[in-house]
Amino acid sequence: MKTLRVALDGPAGAGKSTVAKLVAKSLGLTYVDTGAMYRAITWKALQEQINPADEAALTAISSRVQIDFKLTSEGQDVFLDGVDITEEIRARDVTANVSAVSAVPGVRASLVKLQQEIANKMGVVMDGRDIGTVVLPDADVKIWLTASVEERARRRYEEMTAKGHQLDFEQLKRDIERRDELDSGREHSPMKRADDAVIVDTSGLGIEAVVEKILHICRSAEAQNF
Template identity: 55%
Template structure:
């Protein structure tokens, strides 16, 4: 079980990160939040004044940025060049532009190499939008999480309000709809379900229920009850 690779894909707000963290903990695997990596590059570009349209500078940034993950109790910490940017990368500004950054071929190429390198050392649970189709196409278990747009927006709104970000449900729904369109129609590694992925609609399900389903799938896939 400690060598299994679990790929969890799905649209924004489907609960991928929350579920992936808990699955990793249950199975004793490393959790890698690929979305946070793209957010880190987006945040760094904004902080450095690099325009997203300047592909050369964006690729240079992606190839030199130092992204690392740490943990504090049950909270994952994302560091960029050693600094804790866990909260900053979840800002509305970063959220609005991360799909644009993730669609830049050179940026994606750099980060995919890093993600594959991480997964080559240990068993991992990795979540994103193209993990099962592009990053880890030979993963032992592939999961595609989804939920209704309204349900995803409600979850994201609760998250933002808990962090002091003032917004409303309609605005969040519109933002998610734009991201869905960009992520699913981009030329490079679009959001889609891998043919051999298990599909789970999380609408109306609690996080523990979703985690239990995925853990059960992993154990069935490997033929173990451990």
């Protein structure tokens, strides 16, 4: 399993990060949260009051900052230029702007290069929107993780309110629908299911059941290919 590369794609709120962390831990692989990378660039842009439509400035940020991850007992912390921004990148203003930032070709080029470099060094479980189609088109396992908008909104609502954030559920649903449209409709590296990806619908399923499904797929792929 040490060299297995797993691409886990799907829309916002489908549970990719949670599932990917558990799958990676079970298989002894490195978890790479590509969405956190784009959120980090978005957070930096907002801090510097850069317009999310300013592609040149966003590209410049992505080429000069250093993004690092630190594995913890609870998951993964995100650092930008040595500063822990794990909580900050989940703020609503970051969520509202990350799709626009991640659509910038220069930003994607910088981060895709970094993601591919990581996957070339070690076995990974990498989650995002375009991993199986753009970042790792030759991944050993490709999973498309999805769920209904209602289910995804409920999960995000419970996650954020548990952390003390006050949210309007209906507005959250609209935000998720809007992000789906932006992610799938962008010109460069749109969110798209790879033709050879296995669809896993998590609606009505607990985390353990979803993880077991994916582990079974990964182990079957290992048996066939290694």
